[in-house]
Amino acid sequence: MHWLFEPGFFSSGPVHVALVIGGVSGVVSALVGVFTVVRGQAFGGHALTDVSTAGGSGALLLGLTPLTGFVAGGLLGGAAMEALGTEHERGRDVATGIVLGAATGLAALFLYLDATSGATSGTAQQVLFGSIFVVQSSILPAVVVLAALTVALVAALYRPLVLSTVSPEIAAARGVRVRLIGVLYMAALAMSVGLSSLTIGTVLSTALLIGPPAAALQITRSMGRALLAAALIGVATTWLGVLLSYDSFDWGSSHEAMPVSFFVVALVFAAYLAAGVSRRRPARLRDAEVR
Amino acid sequence: MSTHQHGSEVLHLEGIDVWFGERHILDSVSFAIQPGEFTGLIGANGAGKTTLFRVILGLQRPSAGTVHIEPDASGHRSVGYVPQKTHLARDIPLRARDLVALGIDGHRLGLPRRSSARTRAVDEMLDAVDARRFANARVGELSGGEQQRVLIAHALISRPRLLLLDEPLANLDLGSVEEMIRLIDRIVREQDVAVLLSAHEMNPLLPVMDRIAYIAGGRVASGTTEEVVRPSVLSGLYGHHVDVVRVHGRVLVVAGPGSHDEEHLASDAAHVFP
Numbered sequence A: 001m002h003w004l005f006e007p008g009f010f011s012s013g014p015v016h017v018a019l020v021i022g023g024v025s026g027v028v029s030a031l032v033g034v035f036t037v038v039r040g041q042a043f044g045g046h047a048l049t050d051v052s053t054a055g056g057s058g059a060l061l062l063g064l065t066p067l068t069g070f071v072a073g074g075l076l077g078g079a080a081m082e083a084l085g086t087e088h089e090r091g092r093d094v095a096t097g098i099v100l101g102a103a104t105g106l107a108a109l110f111l112y113l114d115a116t117s118g119a120t121s122g123t124a125q126q127v128l129f130g131s132i133f134v135v136q137s138s139i140l141p142a143v144v145v146l147a148a149l150t151v152a153l154v155a156a157l158y159r160p161l162v163l164s165t166v167s168p169e170i171a172a173a174r175g176v177r178v179r180l181i182g183v184l185y186m187a188a189l190a191m192s193v194g195l196s197s198l199t200i201g202t203v204l205s206t207a208l209l210i211g212p213p214a215a216a217l218q219i220t221r222s223m224g225r226a227l228l229a230a231a232l233i234g235v236a237t238t239w240l241g242v243l244l245s246y247d248s249f250d251w252g253s254s255h256e257a258m259p260v261s262f263f264v265v266a267l268v269f270a271a272y273l274a275a276g277v278s279r280r281r282p283a284r285l286r287d288a289e290v291r
Numbered sequence B: 001m002s003t004h005q006h007g008s009e010v011l012h013l014e015g016i017d018v019w020f021g022e023r024h025i026l027d028s029v030s031f032a033i034q035p036g037e038f039t040g041l042i043g044a045n046g047a048g049k050t051t052l053f054r055v056i057l058g059l060q061r062p063s064a065g066t067v068h069i070e071p072d073a074s075g076h077r078s079v080g081y082v083p084q085k086t087h088l089a090r091d092i093p094l095r096a097r098d099l100v101a102l103g104i105d106g107h108r109l110g111l112p113r114r115s116s117a118r119t120r121a122v123d124e125m126l127d128a129v130d131a132r133r134f135a136n137a138r139v140g141e142l143s144g145g146e147q148q149r150v151l152i153a154h155a156l157i158s159r160p161r162l163l164l165l166d167e168p169l170a171n172l173d174l175g176s177v178e179e180m181i182r183l184i185d186r187i188v189r190e191q192d193v194a195v196l197l198s199a200h201e202m203n204p205l206l207p208v209m210d211r212i213a214y215i216a217g218g219r220v221a222s223g224t225t226e227e228v229v230r231p232s233v234l235s236g237l238y239g240h241h242v243d244v245v246r247v248h249g250r251v252l253v254v255a256g257p258g259s260h261d262e263e264h265l266a267s268d269a270a271h272v273f274p
Ligand SMILES: Nc1ncnc2c1ncn2[C@@H]1O[C@H](COP(=O)(O)OP(=O)(O)OP(=O)(O)O)[C@@H](O)[C@H]1O
Pocket: B020, B025, B043, B044, B045, B046, B047, B048, B049, B050, B051, B052, B084
């Protein structure tokens, strides 16, 4: 197995931290993302990553950890989208677009200021493309707590969230406060985007949010299985991405590791294609398996 | 409200008024539904049927009037509801049985529960609407009529005393309309639930309706078909003279002389009132 696990992989401190953060954010993104995909909120999820960019780069300006900024930015952005959006789908889309635009502008300003202030080198790189190998292990408790809170929130919302996704009308008639459930779900989404921004950066966290769930949804037909499959794909792609990035250090003569983000996103895309292929098997076969 | 006065009614509407801006959509609507009755809410497009359902469900606040829903033995005011246009997305990972199970407690916080008693209840409900065949299919991949059955099962599994069905016959072909009506009629008897079903067309429902609530001009006339579907009553609703013609066991409501619709009647059956 030496060709796969380079010497030192399992004993390296940064690798341990990367595996924990990567695994945790892979699972959380996947679980939250199943609902994002099913609710047709991929655009909203993507907008939140831009808000996170502004938050993360702003946090660095203030001398805070990017994670704080990612999450705070996401929550504020989600709230802004909800406040601006009307009940109509089109209104939501427009509100999302407006928040996205404003956030991108802010991010551009903050990243410029980060770069010119010269306090931290490689800030933009860190925020946009992740910093999984350089994060301090002291952040682990915060990551784990945030992940647990996000999963707990989604678990608490589960049934009314599914019902209002199926039909807001039926849910409302059953006494579900559809709007409130939607807002709380946005909060969970913002927290999960914050986590994945830390792993693979804000630019690519959409891939982790949408990719594994989209793959899982192609090969499953019940919610429970979709969540399980998405989580497995999320963990597998991030861990494998970390491993390949570590290995890539020795691939060329330059001895520069290729970014984790690239590998994760490539693997997610491969998983999506593979799921698409397996779905094209005759329906009869799949039916037989379900029973 | 004087509960004892209509204690045996599952639903009692009194003087419901709904305005949208300047438009008076529902004008002092009053009627009641007795337990286990099949009532057809008949009216043209835009007559206010969906609005009336939303008022009953508490989703639309009327500007005047009261809605009384008789609580069941356990004190719940549960009303089953299948909305008019329920678009079930193809990619929702939900099997028919999952959607029916959500009818039990889908409005509560937390993760779904699993137990053999629940599975049995879901299976029973699926049987009641002849949906057992596609119990494990994704709801988004079912046909319109099949989805309708699953949604009815979803609405019924919590054992409401009143079931509201908003145009369940739209988008069904003629054969399926008859099949669906027979199914709903059977459900009314077997599950002992009162049904208020909206439709444009009363004729397919004539054999099964216990009562009719005819809605036009924002007002509702209710009673047996003999009581309601009469020129004097319907002319009052429409605000001009209409005739009721009975041919080949069908009832046609047609505008009489002097109405705006007169010119269409000779050639175009679509302008016959519902
Ligand atoms: N939220 C609203 N705001 C303004 N007008 C409304 C609203 N909801 C309904 N209306 C109007 O009220 C009228 C009654 O609408 P409703 O949906 O109740 O009719 P309907 O009888 O269900 O019609 P259909 O058979 O086409 O479903 C329509 O003219 C509609 O345009």
